[in-house]
Amino acid sequence: MPASSASATQNQAVLDALSRCIAACELCADACLHEDNIQMMVPCIRLDRDCADICRLTAAFIARGSDHAQHVLKECIEICQKCADECGKHQHDHCQQCAAACRACVEACRQYAA
Template sequence: MATSTASYTQNQSILDALSRCIAACEMCADACLHEENVKMMVPCIRLDRDCADICRLTAAFIARGSDHAKHVLKECIEICRKCADECGKHEHEHCQQCAAACRACVEACQQYAGQA
């Protein structure tokens, strides 16, 4: 019983980080569409969308205990890093918030990967 409680707590932590990252990426992509120079924001918007999608997939795999979660987790870390780097280049508040959420997600994913 203690093992499943520890596992649930461990999973809840990573799932929370993934959820926050999804929300931040979706909000950032939407806000980027309203920026004055949308064309300049295209790489950011694309990475926001990719990051939100891989985080959703990763969360699903982790939540159901998939044997393939570790593989998806590696890709999630890579895309979250790229998204954090891209958003970090922009001074917009939504980009900075997204970059922070992505960095926190990378950290949570790395922690989870080390425990899984």
């Protein structure tokens, strides 16, 4: 496979993982607002929002081949891991699905960064 094809495939894999993470975080944050004890969900909601935002930025940097993509990628990995850890503490389906999407995003970003 030519290098450009491998690169495009690698880009698409991380972009897909970032997109799935954005959607899962947005869904989770919205669903958390409807839980009985919203106050308990505040850290989860905040991390969901931070994670979705850093994933959007990271996807944009990767898609346009920014020289700063690697730097943003490191922050993305850190925030996605924190979001996965927080969502993983809650038994709600939306939190568990978000945690799984965040973990998958962390793995895809690590593979891309390597």
